[in-house]
Amino acid sequence: MSLTHKTAAELGRLVASRETSAVEVAQAHLDRIAEVDSKVSAFLHVDAERALAQARAVDERIARGEKLGPLAGVPIAHKDVFTTEDMPTTAGSKILEGWRPPYDATVTRRLREAGLVILGKTNLDEFAMGSSTENSAYGPSHNPWDLSRVPGGSSGGSSAAVASYQAPLSTGTDTGGSIRQPAAVTGIVGMKPTYGGSSRYGLIAFASSLDTPGPFARNVLDAALLQEAFSGHDEFDSTSIDAPVPPVVEAARQADVAGLRIGVVKEFGGEGYQPGVLARFHETVDLLESLGAKVVEVSCPTFGYALPAYYLIAPSECSSNLARFDAMRYGLRVGDDGTRSAEEVMALTRAAGFGPEVKRRIMLGTYALSSGYYDAYYGQAQKVRTLISRDFEAAFHQVDVLISPTTPTTAFPIGERADDPMAMYLADLCTIPSNLAGNAAISVPCGLADEDGLPVGLQIMAPVLGDDRCYRVGAAVEKAFDDRWGGPLLSKAPAL
Amino acid sequence: MSAITRDEVAHLARLSRLALDEGELDHFAAQLDQIVGAVARVAEVAAGDIPPSSHALPLTNVFRPDEVRPCLTPEQALSGAPAVEDDRFRVPRILGEEA
Numbered sequence: 305m306s307l308t309h310k311t312a313a314e315l316g317r318l319v320a321s322r323e324t325s326a327v328e329v330a331q332a333h334l335d336r337i338a339e340v341d342s343k344v345s346a347f348l349h350v351d352a353e354r355a356l357a358q359a360r361a362v363d364e365r366i367a368r369g370e371k372l373g374p375l376a377g378v379p380i381a382h383k384d385v386f387t388t389e390d391m392p393t394t395a396g397s398k399i400l401e402g403w404r405p406p407y408d409a410t411v412t413r414r415l416r417e418a419g420l421v422i423l424g425k426t427n428l429d430e431f432a433m434g435s436s437t438e439n440s441a442y443g444p445s446h447n448p449w450d451l452s453r454v455p456g457g458s459s460g461g462s463s464a465a466v467a468s469y470q471a472p473l474s475t476g477t478d479t480g481g482s483i484r485q486p487a488a489v490t491g492i493v494g495m496k497p498t499y500g501g502s503s504r505y506g507l508i509a510f511a512s513s514l515d516t517p518g519p520f521a522r523n524v525l526d527a528a529l530l531q532e533a534f535s536g537h538d539e540f541d542s543t544s545i546d547a548p549v550p551p552v553v554e555a556a557r558q559a560d561v562a563g564l565r566i567g568v569v570k571e572f573g574g575e576g577y578q579p580g581v582l583a584r585f586h587e588t589v590d591l592l593e594s595l596g597a598k599v600v601e602v603s604c605p606t607f608g609y610a611l612p613a614y615y616l617i618a619p620s621e622c623s624s625n626l627a628r629f630d631a632m633r634y635g636l637r638v639g640d641d642g643t644r645s646a647e648e649v650m651a652l653t654r655a656a657g658f659g660p661e662v663k664r665r666i667m668l669g670t671y672a673l674s675s676g677y678y679d680a681y682y683g684q685a686q687k688v689r690t691l692i693s694r695d696f697e698a699a700f701h702q703v704d705v706l707i708s709p710t711t712p713t714t715a716f717p718i719g720e721r722a723d724d725p726m727a728m729y730l731a732d733l734c735t736i737p738s739n740l741a742g743n744a745a746i747s748v749p750c751g752l753a754d755e756d757g758l759p760v761g762l763q764i765m766a767p768v769l770g771d772d773r774c775y776r777v778g779a780a781v782e783k784a785f786d787d788r789w790g791g792p793l794l795s796k797a798p799a800l
Numbered sequence: 801m802s803a804i805t806r807d808e809v810a811h812l813a814r815l816s817r818l819a820l821d822e823g824e825l826d827h828f829a830a831q832l833d834q835i836v837g838a839v840a841r842v843a844e845v846a847a848g849d850i851p852p853s854s855h856a857l858p859l860t861n862v863f864r865p866d867e868v869r870p871c872l873t874p875e876q877a878l879s880g881a882p883a884v885e886d887d888r889f890r891v892p893r894i895l896g897e898e899a
Contacts (some may be wrong), residue, residue, distance in 0.1 A: 403880050404879065404880065405880075406872050406876040406879055406880070407872070407876075499856045499857060500856075500857055500859075513855045514856075539864065542859075542861075542862040543855070543857070543859055545857070606845065609841065609844070609845050612838060612839040612840070612841045612842045613839075613842050615835065615838075615839045616839050616842065627817075630817075631882060632881075632882070632889055633880070633881055633889055634880030634881060635880065636882070637882035637883070640882070640892050642892075644892055645892060645893055646891050646892040646893065647817065647894075648819075648892075649892045650817045651814075651818060651819035652819045654817050654818050654819070655820060660827075663816075663818055663824075663828065664828060664831060664832065664835070666816045666818065667809065667812040667813060667816050667818070667828065667832060668832060668835060668836070670812050670815050670816050671804065671808075671812055671832070671836065672839075674812075674815070680840075680843065681839070681840075681842070683852060684842045684843060684845070685839075685842050686852030686853055686854060687845070687847035687850040687851070687852050687853075688842050688845050688847060689852070689853040690851055690852060690853040691845065691847060691850060693853060693856070725831055725835060726834060726835060726838055739856075740853075740856065742855075742856025742857050768856075768857065
């Protein structure tokens, strides 16, 4: 098997034992990028020279006998919303074109410390707002299963990179489903850790009370290894949880659901869901029962209001966060001809630098926060948020984890929803509640939909700081399906 | 009845410091009207006495000792600035009248 098709855990082992070198591993992935990324467009920026230099440094440390972590020498694709001081950071926006941040995000720093080799930065919907990467100012990424379809979003470059073997691992951020939905529609694993479990320092903010960095991988154990590598308390993020990282790697190795109580969310299914998605989901429910789990139906009555609440809360936070793009301290400046005021330059710059979805959300948030509307919109949405957390609390008294389809449909064609915001927002229907409540949730592959042959994701939701449960159940599902299918789902994807 | 008018969108664009053209205003007015109409569904939830959540976790303010620590140098802080003068950010005029 070529180096690009191995797991991250295996690559880490091969590099540590010096059966192969980190440089060889990096070069194999750079060659793969050169071969396929003209079709996939997963990357906004690739830095071969720096990647090889990082890999050489890992090889030298191992040669000196240093003991490094399990992912040392493993390549990774990094979402272009994390700051990197040695590479441009754009957040998929024209307003930050060519910007080079003066410092590394905490996640970036921890990847480096763990010896991961950063190949480059991946495409995303502008400022992580979207479900398809079509909102990127630099053009969409393509789904490796069908290049005419979206790879999900906002972390679609990261999902596409891993699903097309350009990297065994990638980073993402999940504000309303931006890791789980792209993982689901590309047939890979994507995890949203507990809010506050991974640092937001140096993550370009979209909605600060929801934004959560997390891992993508082609299998559950690799995702756990990556989450463990970049998680943990960070004094630079005031919402970072000062508690040990849940035992995610151990749970991924445990891979067993015997005796676990699993709740099927009653409110997720039916109208608006693709039949092939529901068929694979129901099959997975049967599978979990056959593995010894006790499956029951659980009602979460407020979940039906999570989507409208989210589309008030997230735009409100975005309208405030994106005020920092003011054309004064960094980024684009337009129209400064010596006659215009700062305010005029600001308005011209933001009109030229932001794309339509970002403008929509800034104005929607400004509306929801304006006097006269605040109580009816933002205030009411915050109350709904409380009720959603209470639904989760009540559910987790009855069951250990909740499950649902990750997303109502498989990957949709590029262009289909591009100018229909409400249709696009529906992609996040099942993922949003866990962002509002801050709990952990993962997406793992559960088969292909009959009508289009495209991947379907299973979402597993666990309580706050119960991340290990997501990995434990996810790994059990993965093991059973790999046995049934004779290998990972991704091996059924067409060659590029 | 529309949930949001074109004039309101023009006002929101001004508040948001977005210099939108007429075509954009028409386009966004129709879309925002549809979106506001859809998200207004939150009003259906009986939540009168429910406390609002601004945040998922029950966190309170986090403090650290007030000590000087290393930070960005002026060169680093100014490295991405559109215009610089005398180690400072150079900005367009900020007063309503000519100085």
